[in-house]
Amino acid sequence: MIGRAQAAWEIMEKEGGALVDRPRSIAAGEIRSRGNRILLEGSGERFRRLRRAVHTHLQPKAAETYESIQMEDAQSVMLDVLDDPKNH
Incomplete structure (x- = not known):
């Protein structure tokens, strides 16, 4: 604790990778x-690829464009x- x-x-900051x-x-x-949920993915190359793929869609500016859909x-x-x- x-x-x-x-x-x-x-x-x-120091132990982020672990x-x-x-x-x-x-x-x-x-x-x-x-196997298509980034939240349940362990660390590794696949996690990095998934994170890269969703990164631009989760930025604050991008989230504003979802307002009408929501x-x-x-x-x-x-x-x-x-x-x-x-x-x-």
Whole structure:
């Protein structure tokens, strides 16, 4: 357990490569998602390629362009809840 935010920051800066790995998740990471979830990917070349591929789409400027899509989806969910509340 680390008691100070600064100490945690220093450890993550110095040991980032060792901290990035995740345990293998056969059910969620391999079977359910067919290995296509970056959150469940362990460290290595495949993780770096996936991260590079999504990096530009997750920047703040790019996220602003998704606002209209998110608004449409939110409205659709709200209408679905109002139309059939038992199924939500």
